[in-house]
Amino acid sequence: MYKRAVSNPMSMPFFTPGDDPGPNFVKLLERTGTRIVRDLPGQIDAGHATTVLAVRTVDGVVMAGDRRATSGHLISHRSIEKVFEADRHSGVAIAGAAGPAIEMVKIFQVQLEHYEKVEGKELSLDGKANQLSAMVRGNLPAAMQGLAVVPLFAGFDERRGTGRLYQFDLTGGRYEERDYATSGSGSLHASTVLKLGFEDDMSTDAAVELVLRALWHAADEDSATGGPDPIRGIYPIVASIEVEGFERVPEDEIATKFGAITASLGNRWASADDEGGES
Amino acid sequence: MGMPGFYVSPEQLIQDKADFARKGIAKGRALVAMRFDNGIALVAENTSATLRKVSEIYDRIAFGGVGRYNEFDQLRIAGVRHADQKGFVYSREDVDARSLANQYAQIMGQIFTHEPKPLEVEILVAEIGRSADEDQLFHILYDGTVVDERNFAAIGGDSESILARIEEAWAQDLDVASAIRTAGSALAGEERSLSAADLEVAVLTRGDHRRTFRRLDDSAVAELLD
Numbered sequence: 001m002y003k004r005a006v007s008n009p010m011s012m013p014f015f016t017p018g019d020d021p022g023p024n025f026v027k028l029l030e031r032t033g034t035r036i037v038r039d040l041p042g043q044i045d046a047g048h049a050t051t052v053l054a055v056r057t058v059d060g061v062v063m064a065g066d067r068r069a070t071s072g073h074l075i076s077h078r079s080i081e082k083v084f085e086a087d088r089h090s091g092v093a094i095a096g097a098a099g100p101a102i103e104m105v106k107i108f109q110v111q112l113e114h115y116e117k118v119e120g121k122e123l124s125l126d127g128k129a130n131q132l133s134a135m136v137r138g139n140l141p142a143a144m145q146g147l148a149v150v151p152l153f154a155g156f157d158e159r160r161g162t163g164r165l166y167q168f169d170l171t172g173g174r175y176e177e178r179d180y181a182t183s184g185s186g187s188l189h190a191s192t193v194l195k196l197g198f199e200d201d202m203s204t205d206a207a208v209e210l211v212l213r214a215l216w217h218a219a220d221e222d223s224a225t226g227g228p229d230p231i232r233g234i235y236p237i238v239a240s241i242e243v244e245g246f247e248r249v250p251e252d253e254i255a256t257k258f259g260a261i262t263a264s265l266g267n268r269w270a271s272a273d274d275e276g277g278e279s
Numbered sequence: 280m281g282m283p284g285f286y287v288s289p290e291q292l293i294q295d296k297a298d299f300a301r302k303g304i305a306k307g308r309a310l311v312a313m314r315f316d317n318g319i320a321l322v323a324e325n326t327s328a329t330l331r332k333v334s335e336i337y338d339r340i341a342f343g344g345v346g347r348y349n350e351f352d353q354l355r356i357a358g359v360r361h362a363d364q365k366g367f368v369y370s371r372e373d374v375d376a377r378s379l380a381n382q383y384a385q386i387m388g389q390i391f392t393h394e395p396k397p398l399e400v401e402i403l404v405a406e407i408g409r410s411a412d413e414d415q416l417f418h419i420l421y422d423g424t425v426v427d428e429r430n431f432a433a434i435g436g437d438s439e440s441i442l443a444r445i446e447e448a449w450a451q452d453l454d455v456a457s458a459i460r461t462a463g464s465a466l467a468g469e470e471r472s473l474s475a476a477d478l479e480v481a482v483l484t485r486g487d488h489r490r491t492f493r494r495l496d497d498s499a500v501a502e503l504l505d
Contacts, residue, residue, distance in 0.1 A: 012361045012382040014353070025367075028360055034368060110367050113490075117335050117359045 023118035025111040026135070042145065051186030051218040051225040052082050052093035054154040054165045055194060055207045056179055060242035061154040061163035062207040063091045066186070066215055067234050068226025069098050078226065083237040085246040087112045090128055090155030091239055095184030097147040104135050104149055125157040129166045129174055137172025150183045156241050163241065186218030186225035193217050204240050208249055211238060212257050216265075228258040296397045300421035303399030304346040309436030309466055311445065312343060312403050312428075314414055315458035318484040318491070319405045322462035324436070325479040328497075333481045335492035337362040337374050339407050341483050345435025346400035346421075354383060354402060371489075376406030380417035380425055388423025397421055401434040407483040407491055433465070441465050455482060456503040459495075463504060475501035 013032055021027035029035040052065035065082035068075060077098075084105050086092045092108060094101035111131055116122050123131070132153050139149050153166040166174055167181040180194040193214035202210070215236050219227030228235050235258060238249040308324035310332055321343050323332040332351075336342045336358045344351025358379055366374045383402060391397045404417045416428040426432075431449055433441040444465040453461065459480055467473040480495040495503070 012357045012386055013364070014357055014386075025363060028364065029367070032364065034364060106367070110363055114359065114363045117363075118356055120329075120331065120334070 023115040025114035026107060026138075028114075029107075050082075050095055050184040051182070051190050051215060051222065052095050052152050052184055053182040053187070053190050053194060053211055053214060054091075054093065054152050054180065055198065055202070055211055056163045056165060057204050057207045057240070058201040059163070059204055060156040060240060061091075061165060062204060062211055062238065062240050063093050063152070063154050064208075064211040064215060064236050064238040065093045066219060066226045066236050067229075068219075068224065070224045073223075075226075078229065078232065079234045081237055083239055084109070085239070086128065086153070086155070087116070087122070088245040089122075089158060089241060090125065090153065091241050091246050092132065093152040093154075093183070094149060095151070095187070096149040097142075100139060100142055100147045101149040101151070104139065104151070108132055108135060124159065125155050125164055128155065129153050129176075132166075133168060133172045133174040135172075136168050136170070140171060143170050152181050152183050154181070154241060156243060156245075158243075161243075182214075184225070186215075186222035189221045190214040190218040204242070208238055208240070208254075209257055209261075212236065212254065213261055216258070216261055228255075228262070230255070230258075296391060297422060300391075300397045300399050304401055304421060304435055305437070307345050307347075307435050309433055309438055309441055310343045310345050310403065311431065311433045311441060311462040311466055312405050312416055313431040313445070313449065313453075313458050313462050314411070314416075315455050316411075316452045317455065317486075318407050318482055319414060319416070320455060320458045320462060320480065320482045321403070321405060322459055322466065323479040324466050324473060324477060326477055331479060333479055333494075334359075335481075335490070336379065336404070337366065338371060338489050339483060339491050340374070340376050340379065341405045341481060341492050343403040343405070343434070344400055345402075346398070350398050351400040351402055354386070354398075354400065357386075358383070358404075376404045376415045376417060380404045380419060383419045384423045384425045386423075387419060387421065391422040403432055403434055405483060407485055409485075411485075436466075437468075440468065444468065455484075459500065459503050475504055 021031050050066060050068060054061050054063040063083050067079050069077040069080045080098060083091060083093045086109055092105055094105060112128055132151060148170055151168055157164050165177045165181040167177055168174055179198050182191040197210045216227060219225045235251055235254040238254055240247050310323040312319060312321045321333045321341055325332050330348055332344055334342045334355050342355050342358055361382060362374045387398055398421050401421060402419050406415045408414050416432050418426040418428050418432045418434060431445050448461045463473055463478055475497045478500055480500050482493055483491045
């Protein structure tokens with residue numbers, strides 16, 4: 001039944017017991033020759049994608065990301081998505097080279113589901129973060145050539161009953177954060193807003209408001225981060241991950257909240273102008 | 280000096296292998312798959328809560344196996360690998376039960392003809408379509424024979440009398456609870472009754488969610504059986 005090591009990805013894979021890739025989908029792709037990663041010489045400037053963040057709330061976590069991808073000084077896409085459902089109870093957000101990042105997310109999603117189906121139970125949240133860490137580390141040669149991917153991972157830990165967040169670095173280093181995490185070129189500005197606005201036991205609603213505020217300020221300071229675009233109807237993607245699972249916040253709700261944020265900022269600057277005029 | 284050779288006719292060889300496989304399969308307990316108004320239910324007689332006979336393969340595809348556990352579990356894992364890989368290389372919608380059933384048939388047929396011991400398993404591959412008339416049920420035998428079933432199927436144990444009982448009770452547009460009750464009493468027969476703890480139940484349900492496979496735990500099954 002398992003004599004052949006299969007090289008055709010479309011035939012059914014069987015392995016000898018000592019030589020079995022187990023529930024690891026990445027290993028399976030390597031073994032069947034479906035995906036071979038080679039080191040290539042040279043540097044490429046691919047599209048880059050850019051402010052993502054996550055905040056712990058009383059019920060879980062809120063994750064968000066802007067929609068802009070840039071190529072040098074040009075905007076290459078206005079509506080790419082950087083926040084993805086990894087599985088029912090976790091999400092992944094990406095910053096870095098868009099192509100490799102989206103490919104990494106796709107493999108990560110299949111990897112988690114593959115493990116769950118083969119083993120008959122889900123990986124622990126730590127186990128999932130570790131898997132992603134291995135993928136980031138595997139991308140290091142590409143990162144050296146300008147194709148870096150630096151994701152965020154967050155989820156609801158069913159065993160502990162809390163939300164948890166993880167930040168990564170280029171080498172696959174995995175750092176669990178307590179309150180909030182950010183990644184991408186606008187992350188410095190976004191994390192300042194989160195730092196000042198974060199409170200323990202925030203409601204999901206308050207956290208959504210906070211991450212939108214952080215994204216607005218990141219977009220205001222960083223040219224590679226996109227702000228809300230009411231003309232085209234393009235808004236950041238925001239999702240909550242709680243005991244019921246991953247859920248996207250509806251776009252009209254984000255539009256309304258952004259309306260309130262920009263109105264309050266507008267009022268502030270308008271009144272500053274008035275005062276300036278009088279003196 | 281070689282082994283002394285005895286001539287065995289191909290007919291005899293195939294017959295012996297088939298008898299051997301059938302005997303092994305009949306020893307185990309049976310599994311039933313049944314269409315209901317909004318999906319497909321898979322119900323197995325299984326007292327173990329960990330060694331499963333019914334599993335998820337892909338978004339719309341489930342697997343059921345009877346006979347030797349280690350053998351059908353190998354087939355299950357190969358199916359998951361095949362499906363995940365195919366969905367990754369092409370697209371999720373390109374993964375279908377028919378091609379999976381053909382792959383299984385190839386492998387099982389190959390083993391039946393070429394290996395000294397045939398597999399002592401029968402398996403079911405079920406897929407729910409976008410609409411009810413696209414539902415598919417494939418029954419694959421120990422020798423690689425594929426049977427395309429329409430509304431229900433029974434494999435393992437005394438599957439013939441189970442099928443006879445289902446034929447009497449099954450109706451178009453059963454709801455999920457009646458389908459599971461019907462399957463449960465068909466598996467039990469007249470002389471026994473099976474409780475929720477004796478059954479392993481999973482359903483594929485049509486809806487707007489991507490993964491349609493759902494396992495029902497003992498308390499959910501007990502509620503449906505009442």
